[in-house]
Amino acid sequence: MPTFELTLEGFEFPESLEEPRSTFRFLVDIRYIDMDRKYATAHAVLPALDNYWECEKKHNQKPNFVRPDDLSAKFDMDKIDVWDRLIIRLRAKDIDSLQVKVIDIEKGGGLLDKVKEYAGPLIQSFIGTVKPSIGRVTEAVPTFAQNVLGDAISDVESLALAKLAGMKGEDFLLFKRGKRRGDIPPTGGPFFIEGRGHSGHYSVGLNLRIEEE
Numbered sequence: 001m002p003t004f005e006l007t008l009e010g011f012e013f014p015e016s017l018e019e020p021r022s023t024f025r026f027l028v029d030i031r032y033i034d035m036d037r038k039y040a041t042a043h044a045v046l047p048a049l050d051n052y053w054e055c056e057k058k059h060n061q062k063p064n065f066v067r068p069d070d071l072s073a074k075f076d077m078d079k080i081d082v083w084d085r086l087i088i089r090l091r092a093k094d095i096d097s098l099q100v101k102v103i104d105i106e107k108g109g110g111l112l113d114k115v116k117e118y119a120g121p122l123i124q125s126f127i128g129t130v131k132p133s134i135g136r137v138t139e140a141v142p143t144f145a146q147n148v149l150g151d152a153i154s155d156v157e158s159l160a161l162a163k164l165a166g167m168k169g170e171d172f173l174l175f176k177r178g179k180r181r182g183d184i185p186p187t188g189g190p191f192f193i194e195g196r197g198h199s200g201h202y203s204v205g206l207n208l209r210i211e212e213e
Contacts, residue, residue, distance in 0.1 A: 001035060001091055001092065001093060001213060002091070002092070002093075002210050002211060002212050002213065003089060003090065003091045003210070003211040003213075004032075004088075004089070004090045004091075004092060004095055004208060004209070004210055004211075005086070005088070005089045005090075005208070005209040005210075005211065006028075006030070006086075006087040006088050006089075006090075006098070006206060006207070006208055006209075007085045007086055007087060007206065007207050007209070008026070008046060008077075008080075008084075008085045008086075008087060008204070008205070008206060009077065009085070009190060009205040009206055009207045010074065010075060010077055010203070010204070010205030011024070011074060011075040011102075011202075011203070011204055011205065012073060012074040012075075012201075012202065012203040013055075013073050013074070013102075013174070013175075013200075013202055014073060014197075014198075014199045014200025014201060014202070015072075015073045015200070016199045016200050017073065017174075017198070017199045017200065018199070019056050019057060019058070020056065021104040021172060021174065021198070021199075022054075022055035022056050022104065023052050023053070023054055023055065023056060023104055023105050024052060024053045024055065024102060024103070024104060024105070024174075025045065025046065025047070025052045025053070025102075025103050025105050026045070026046040026087075026100060026101065026102055026103070026204075027043070027044075027045055027100075027101040027103060028043070028044045028045075028046065028087050028088070028098065028099070028100050028101075029041055029042075029043055029098065029099045029101075030042045030043075030044075030087075030088060030090060030095060030097075030098045031095070031096040031097045031098070032090060032092040032093075032094065032095050032096055033092055033093040033094045033095075033096060034092055034093065035091075035092075035093065037093060039096060040092075042088055042090055044087045044088045046084065046087060047064075047080075047084040048084070051064060052064065052105050053066045053075065053080070054066065055067050055073075055075075057071055065079070066079045066080055087206075094181065095181050095184070095208075096180070096181055097178055097179060097180045097181060098178060098179055098184075098193075099176065099177070099178035099179075100175075100176070100177060100178075100193050100204050100206075101173060101175070101176045102173075102174045102175040102176075102197065102202060102204070103172065103173055103174065104172040104174050106172075172198070173198075174197050174198045174199075174202070175195070175197030175198065175202040175204075176197070177193050177194070177195045177197075177202075177204075178193070179191070179193050184208060185208065187210065188207075188208045188209050188210040189207065189208065190205065190206070190207045191205075191206055191207075191208070192204065192205055192206070193206065
């Protein structure tokens with residue numbers, strides 16, 4: 001059974017996007033066909049439940065600031081660690097579809113309120129699991145999370161109980177778009193999910209790598 005590795009390769013957002021809205025977190029849902037030929041869904045949060053990508057220009061000295069030096073409206077991928085680029089490693093018969101949501105987070109709170117709203121199954125799916133090391137898919141997790149490796153696993157374990165009930169705020173959905181398997185390179189490779197969202201056009205660059213056993 002092949003292993004599918006999905007990574008973030010780039011992100012462009014509207015030049016007209018309001019500065020206070022340019023603090024980003026991605027929620028990614030992947031629908032796949034499992035070893036029993038049944039449909040299942042995996043979830044991932046980038047860069048993490050307790051972090052975000054900063055693009056507000058006045059915060060250009062922060063370590064998580066990822067605009068390029070010319071401050072154009074995109075990510076400088078050289079500023080993003082390879083660990084944070086990994087969306088998921090998934091052992092499956094095939095991928096059916098995927099959807100990316102781009103959220104502007106409220107720095108003073110609201111993170112897990114919106115995770116509940118836009119990706120509620122994430123909490124139930126990953127509480128109590130452990131994150132395996134990058135580069136392999138482990139079986140040492142509960143049945144509901146077997147064959148799945150995503151950035152959300154350890155982050156939910158460490159944060160959900162402490163923050164789920166108490167964090168409030170006004171996180172904001174900027175962009176949501178999906179793609180079916182037929183629109184993704186059949187043997188893997190780069191592709192884009194793009195379209196109109198809040199204040200203009202968004203483009204999310206992704207790469208799918210398929211490891212055959």
